[in-house]
Amino acid sequence: MFKLMFxxxxxxxxxxxxxxxxxxxxCELHLVEPMGFDLSxxxxxxxxxxxxxxxSVTVHSSLPAAWEALSPARVIAFTSHAPTSFADIRYRPGDxxxxxxxxxxxxxxxxxxxxxxxxxxxxxxxxxxxLNLSNAAAVAVYEAWRQHGYPGAV
Numbered sequence: 521m522f523k524l525m526f527x528x529x530x531x532x533x534x535x536x537x538x539x540x541x542x543x544x545x546x547c548e549l550h551l552v553e554p555m556g557f558d559l560s561x562x563x564x565x566x567x568x569x570x571x572x573x574x575x576s577v578t579v580h581s582s583l584p585a586a587w588e589a590l591s592p593a594r595v596i597a598f599t600s601h602a603p604t605s606f607a608d609i610r611y612r613p614g615d616x617x618x619x620x621x622x623x624x625x626x627x628x629x630x631x632x633x634x635x636x637x638x639x640x641x642x643x644x645x646x647x648x649x650x651l652n653l654s655n656a657a658a659v660a661v662y663e664a665w666r667q668h669g670y671p672g673a674v
Contacts, residue, residue: 521613522547522664523590524657527583527630528621530556537654543571546672547661550616551579552586587635592616594637598660599626600650602639609640611664619660622653 524547529535535551542549551559559579580586595616596609618636620626631639642656651659665673 521545522611522661523550523592523614523616524548524661525550525552525586525595525616525618526621526653526657527552527618527626528554528556529653530622531653532557534622534652534654535559538657539575539577540571541654541658541661542576543574545661545665547617547665548576548578550586550590551577552583553579553581555579556621583630583633590616592635595633595635596638596640597626597631597636598642598656599631599639600641600644601631602641604638604640606640606642606660607663609638611667613668615664617657617660617664619653619657623650625650 524538524542526535526538526549529551535557538549541547578589580589593614594612595618597618598606599620618626620630642651642659644651
């Protein structure tokens with residue numbers, strides 16, 4: 521399945537929502553520190569409802585630690601600055617779908633990381649800055665899952 525990565529997330533409810541997405545789709549959620557909250561925060565637990573035990577969530581102490589643990593073949597970075605639409609990618613099981621912190625997204629130094637193999641954007645109307653992190657992540661995961669026929673879904 522796919523690996524959803526939040527690099528330095530700042531808002532607990534977004535991560536709680538991503539936990540629900542991971543539980544609903546079977547993707548893994550990888551959180552890379554530093555984070556702007558503690559995983560025991562009530563807002564995170566409330567947003568994740570009772571899905572915490574149904575999701576695979578791993579916390580990595582740094583981006584290099586995440587790369588070492590994951591050994592990814594492909595990392596697809598989501599950024600509003602990419603020319604390629606996320607829908608134009610043919611996703612493969614094991615792909616890492618990487619998102620940056622709220623509200624800035626992935627910075628230039630992170631986007632230049634050698635592990636990143638693709639940079640994509642989610643189309644929006646002109647004049648809009650970005651989607652909410654958890655919404656963007658859900659759009660991405662569901663597109664990747666759709667391309668593979670929603671294995672295991674009912």
